[in-house]
Amino acid sequence: MKQHIGIVSVGVLLLAGLVAPLATGAGTPGFYTEVLLGGLMAGVLYSLVALGIVLIFKASGVFNFAQGAMVLFAALSVARMAEAMPLWAAALLGMGIMVLVAIVIERLVLRPLVNQDGVVLLMATLGVSYFMDGFGQTVWGSDIYSIELGIAKEPVMILEGVFQGGILINKDDVAAALVAALLVALLALFFQKTSTGRALRAVADDHQAAQSIGIPLNRIWVIVWSVAGVVALVAGMVWGAKLGVQFSISQVALKALPVVILGGFTSVPGAIIGGLIIGVGEKMAEVFLAPVLVKTFDLAGGGIENWFAYVLALLFLLVRPQGLFGEKLIDRV
Numbered sequence: 001m002k003q004h005i006g007i008v009s010v011g012v013l014l015l016a017g018l019v020a021p022l023a024t025g026a027g028t029p030g031f032y033t034e035v036l037l038g039g040l041m042a043g044v045l046y047s048l049v050a051l052g053i054v055l056i057f058k059a060s061g062v063f064n065f066a067q068g069a070m071v072l073f074a075a076l077s078v079a080r081m082a083e084a085m086p087l088w089a090a091a092l093l094g095m096g097i098m099v100l101v102a103i104v105i106e107r108l109v110l111r112p113l114v115n116q117d118g119v120v121l122l123m124a125t126l127g128v129s130y131f132m133d134g135f136g137q138t139v140w141g142s143d144i145y146s147i148e149l150g151i152a153k154e155p156v157m158i159l160e161g162v163f164q165g166g167i168l169i170n171k172d173d174v175a176a177a178l179v180a181a182l183l184v185a186l187l188a189l190f191f192q193k194t195s196t197g198r199a200l201r202a203v204a205d206d207h208q209a210a211q212s213i214g215i216p217l218n219r220i221w222v223i224v225w226s227v228a229g230v231v232a233l234v235a236g237m238v239w240g241a242k243l244g245v246q247f248s249i250s251q252v253a254l255k256a257l258p259v260v261i262l263g264g265f266t267s268v269p270g271a272i273i274g275g276l277i278i279g280v281g282e283k284m285a286e287v288f289l290a291p292v293l294v295k296t297f298d299l300a301g302g303g304i305e306n307w308f309a310y311v312l313a314l315l316f317l318l319v320r321p322q323g324l325f326g327e328k329l330i331d332r333v
Contacts, residue, residue, distance in 0.1 A: 034167045035287050036280060041173035043259075043279020044180045045242070048235035049252050050259040050271040051183060052228040057265045058191070059200040059224035060110075062121040069132035070229055072250040074098055075236030076136050079145035079245040087148070091237065098229030101132075106222045114217060133250055142247065147240040151175050176238045180272060183231065187268050190227075200224055258313030264323030273324060282308045 049071055056064040077097050081090035109124050155168040191197035199215050200223070239249050255278070263274025286305040293299055316323065 034169075035283050037167065037169055038173075039280035039283030040276055041170065041177060041279070042283065043276040044173070044177045044272070045235075045239060045275075046252070046255050046259050046278055047180055047272045047275030048176070048183070048231065048238060050256040050263070050275055051180075051187070051268065052231040052235070053256055053260050054263075054265060054268055054271045055187070055228045055231065056224055057260075058268070060121075060221060061118060062125060063118075063265070064228065065122065065125045066105075066129035066132060067228065067232060067256065068250040068252055068254070069129040069136070070098070070101070070232035071236040071239065071252060072245075072247065073101070073132050073136040073236075074229065074233040075147065075240040075245045075249055076140040076145070078233065078237055079147050079240055080140045082147065087150075091233070094233050095230055098233055099226045102222050102225035102229050105225055106218060110221050110225075111218055129250075133247070137247070145240070145245040147237055147245060149175070149237065149241045151241070172238075172242055176242075179234060179238065183234065184268055184272055187227075191268065196220075196223060255309060258309040260323070261313040262316050262323055264325040267323070267325035270323055270325030278309045278312065281312055 049067060052067040052070065053064050056062060056067070074094055074097075078087070078090045078094040081093055085093075105128060109128060110121070113121055113124055149172070151172045155170050158167050158169055191200065199220055202213075202215055235252075236245070236249065239252060243249065259274040259278050260271060261274070262277055263270025263272070282305045285308040289308075290304045293304070
């Protein structure tokens with residue numbers, strides 16, 4: 001099964017990368033490779049946001065609509081505090097703030113709704129999202145702020161000996177890829193090798209059964225929301241350094257939705273694979289598919305990058321609703 005899933009995911013990437021340029025005849029090998037790498041790097045950034053959604057769904061069975069707002073709130077906290085202290089100190093304080101946010105959410109929102117339907121909890125996270133969007137800007141401000149990670153933003157030229165003119169790549173994108181890989185490795189170890197991680201998975205399978213064997217549901221939810229908050233902090237710092245800390249960062253969660261649909265709502269590695277597929281697919285579609293659509297249907301062009309991910313996610317829902325790495329749920333009656 002794992003081999004089959006791996007073949008499918010690689011096949012999707014190859015299909016997005018090879019069919020489009022053949023259809024259009026556009027671009028040199030160097031240009032094509034540059035677009036491919038750009039898509040992979042963008043996909044890593046989507047994956048950082050999707051990781052938080054997967055963590056909370058994996059441990060509680062709740063889709064967290066507030067993850068994008070958590071990313072914005074964390075980025076605003078670090079950006080404003082970094083104006084008065086070193087970045088490392090602001091990041092540490094930001095982690096403490098996100099843990100405090102997790103405790104407040106558990107006490108005021110989740111605890112009163114224990115054992116309620118998933119739709120009720122979903123709507124609760126939607127309310128948390130709107131509150132955090134507004135409250136974050138009330139406390140920290142609504143201007144565009146910057147986060148300096150100390151990484152040069154100027155692109156560097158690589159593979160000049162392989163492709164004519166070389167390939168441009170951003171150093172901050174490479175740093176984001178390394179951070180995402182490290183997070184996935186740590187989270188995988190956490191869920192598989194620690195007693196707390198196993199308790200999180202037990203709570204996700206059945207809240208009442210987990211409580212009956214002595215697993216404290218409230219403490220588990222604080223832990224998982226705290227971990228998701230730290231992931232949101234990392235994502236917010238990376239996105240803030242790249243685009244500036246602004247309200248639009250919270251909308252990144254909308255792009256994380258097709259990522260978790262493709263990768264699977266319960267798979268940490270699936271969040272990364274799904275992000276890479278979405279990143280590559282939308283970049284390739286914008287560069288190679290858009291000209292074909294414009295020429296064939298006499299369209300104005302542009303914007304395909306905004307909706308391609310959702311179309312791809314819809315196709316996956318029709319063929320494989322649980323995603324590439326998600327667990328197939330069977331309800332017996």
